[in-house]
Amino acid sequence: MKRSWRAAVLCAFVGASASASEPLSRGEPEAQGVSSAAIREFVLGADAIDSFHSVMLVRHGKVVAEGWWAPFDAETRHALFSLSKSFTSTAVGLAAAEGKLSVDDPVLKFFPEDAPAEPSANLKAMRVSDLLRMSTGHQDEPKRPDDQVWTKVFLGHPVPNKPGTHFLYNTSGTYMASAIVQKATGQTVLDYLRPRLFDPLGIDDPEWGASPQGVSLGGYGLSVRTEDIAKFGQLYLQKGRWNGKQLVPEAWVAAATKLQTSNGSNPKSDWEQGYGYQFWRARHGAYRGDGAFGQYCVVMPEQDAVLAVTSAVKDMQSVLDLAWDRLLPGLKKDALPPDPAAREALAQALRNLKMKPPEGAAAPGSSVKAVGRxxxxxxxxxxxxxxxxxxxxxxxxxxxxxxxxxxxxxxxxxxxxxxxxxxxxxxxxxxxxxxxxxxxxxxxxxxxxxxxxxxxxxxxxxxxxxxxxxxxxxxxxxxxxxxxxxxxxxxxx
Structure with missing residues (x-):
């Protein structure tokens, strides 16, 4: 399996590095089996929340709706926060495919200089796969202090549970995965992904913050555009293929997006459907990468659709509830008859998206001495x-x-x-x-x-x-x- 992954990745790298891809193609909603009225209801629901920044819906590989709430726009990058984790997972998968590392490698293998003098049995047992599936064995997340070496702090943190048995959302674990890719390849995750992922997808000028040690943050810190999020989701929906080339091994896509760790049993919560390799499982057969305050890349294999959202919400479940309640019923198996009136109503709603500015008078009261002082x-x-x-x-x-x-x-x-x-x-x-x-x-x-x-x-x-x-x-x-x-x-x- 490892040789086939490696061959696929190297072929993709050689073929894809020559030119960036085109933007995603555009299509009419009804022609792709999507109700314009349903999309409009979703957009109106999002507009009422007054915290959305952008939305893009892709069906059958075509963008059928897209919009930005002014002052946000299509050309400006947006911080992804923990949605960055799914990109770091992809880097690990590509490095594994190239034979640079294995998900079964012990974490300690990569950082002998930062290891405790007497590592615990649980720390010795921690593998790369445990970092990816948020099951490192920690009871609480290691800190990332600016004045210390983050890998050393992580390895010095107590590991009271056997790795693989205890789910704990652990951004420091994702940072370790990023550091491992850098150790194994000699490049930061950002630089490593440029020719293998970002350039082939046409993701221009991604930005990714780094630790004091110069390691891509991994668990957060990546900034790209809304369409870039949609492209990433479409790549995974297509099982790693892009423009006829296998950029990411299909076996990695399957492993990263399936249930690797159980994390709850609430059927109404999209945070208790299980966790993969830096991807959340979701209801309705979907999976996603997501980030704090509502950054989403939702992949819906059963519907052959991708939903990209950037926002600033306090209740992240509300965004997914809105998608399941208003958008999902409008995704039909077959093409729908043209509906010009609904299509125009949707277009108008998307054209008029705007964050609400403060409302009030143009000047203070006549007795108030404020301006120019x-x-x-x-x-x-x-x-x-x-x-x-x-x-x-x-x-x-x-x-x-x-x-x-x-x-x-x-x-x-x-x-x-x-x-x-x-x-x-x-x-x-x-x-x-x-x-x-x-x-x-x-x-x-x-x-x-x-x-x-x-x-x-x-x-x-x-x-x-x-x-x-x-x-x-x-x-x-x-x-x-x-x-x-x-x-x-x-x-x-």
């Missing part, structure tokens, strides 16, 4: 030193929010009723592409929302002016911890 803040953990609101911009009521943070001035242009794109560094996030909108939601309250368009995150500033005082109350929409802190109070200079 600089307000200073005492030293604080957020390092906000000063704030000023300047009038003017792309349309009536546009403003520029001027912040001085840690000695640096940051200007954030905000449209009114529409999104104005720029670059911004807000709420502790590094400077990156952003879009912002603002409105006076009360006579003395300016509400500004800054959307970080390459991520799920946005920051809403509620700024209240009271005479010579200003109170700034920022809130992040989603987070792994608290979404808001104590308000900051400043005084006019």
């Amino acid at each position: 600089t307000f200073a803040f005492e030293p604080n953990p957020r390092k906000l030193e000063a704030l000023r609101v300047e009038q003017g911009g792309a349309n009536e009521g546009s403003i520029t929010l001027v912040l001085r943070v840690d000695g640096a001035e940051r200007r954030i242009p905000c449209g009114r009723g529409e999104w104005t794109k720029s670059r911004a560094a807000v709420a502790g996030f590094p400077e990156q592409p952003a879009a912002a909108a603002a409105a006076w939601t009360a006579d003395d309250v300016l509400t500004a929302k800054v959307v970080l368009v390459e991520s799920p995150f946005n920051v809403t500033y509620r700024i209240k002016f009271e005479g010579d005082r200003v109170t700034v109350d920022p809130e992040v929409n989603v987070a792994f911890g608290a979404t808001r802190g104590a308000p900051l109070v400043g005084k006019a200079e």
Whole structure:
């Protein structure tokens, strides 16, 4: 089996490296057996949640619906978070096919320099496959501190359970899989996948963060576009074949997407249908890669369909419930009669997708002295030193929010009723592409929302002016911890 995998991968590599693939082809929903009305109901349900960023549905290899909620767009990469894990799994499968490693290899084999002086029996028994199926034997996930070697921390962490017997979602385990690929091939997972996966699929300029040791993060950190997610899902739906070439061994696709570890029994939860090699099993015979706050690559073999979604939701199950309840019934076995009215209604819904900007007046109340004044803040953990609101911009009521943070001035242009794109560094996030909108939601309250368009995150500033005082109350929409802190109070200079 290993020789056949290796031959397939090498042939695919030689044939595919010469040119990138075309975009996915497009098709009419009804011609592909999909009800436009059902897609529209799904899109309207997603729009009501007000946290979707993009959606793309592929049926029989053709994109039958696609849309982006402004200010998000088709050309901008989006952080995948744990959906990255499925790409790392693919790298392990390709390295195994090339004979660089085996899923049966002990993890300790690759890191003798980082191993404890006296490894436990359970640590010695931990294999690459245990990393992939989230059954390392840990009781809790090892940390990834910036000032230590992550592989050494992982290997020094207690392993109280026999590997293979205990499911624990373990992002550090995926990082170890990435580090193993780098040890075995001499390349980061990002560089290793470029000619073998990204280039053949036409995934341009993927970005993947790295650890302090220069290892691709593996379990998170990859950023690609919505269509790239759909292409990846379509590759797996086609059992690893792309444009007539076997990019990923069919045997690996089967192993990675089947149940490898049981993780619960709730029939209504898509998180308790079992786990494969960095893929979740799902209801309705589907499987998926997914990431925090609602990044999805859902593969539906029984329906010959792929659903790609980027979003910023707190309830990830709600996205899948919406797909199963509204979208799935519209996927029919045979082509449907043309339905021009439903098709146009769907097209209109997709054209009008937009995140809701703050709604309110173009200017503060006449007695409120806010615009053009600089307000200073005492030293604080957020390092906000000063704030000023300047009038003017792309349309009536546009403003520029001027912040001085840690000695640096940051200007954030905000449209009114529409999104104005720029670059911004807000709420502790590094400077990156952003879009912002603002409105006076009360006579003395300016509400500004800054959307970080390459991520799920946005920051809403509620700024209240009271005479010579200003109170700034920022809130992040989603987070792994608290979404808001104590308000900051400043005084006019």
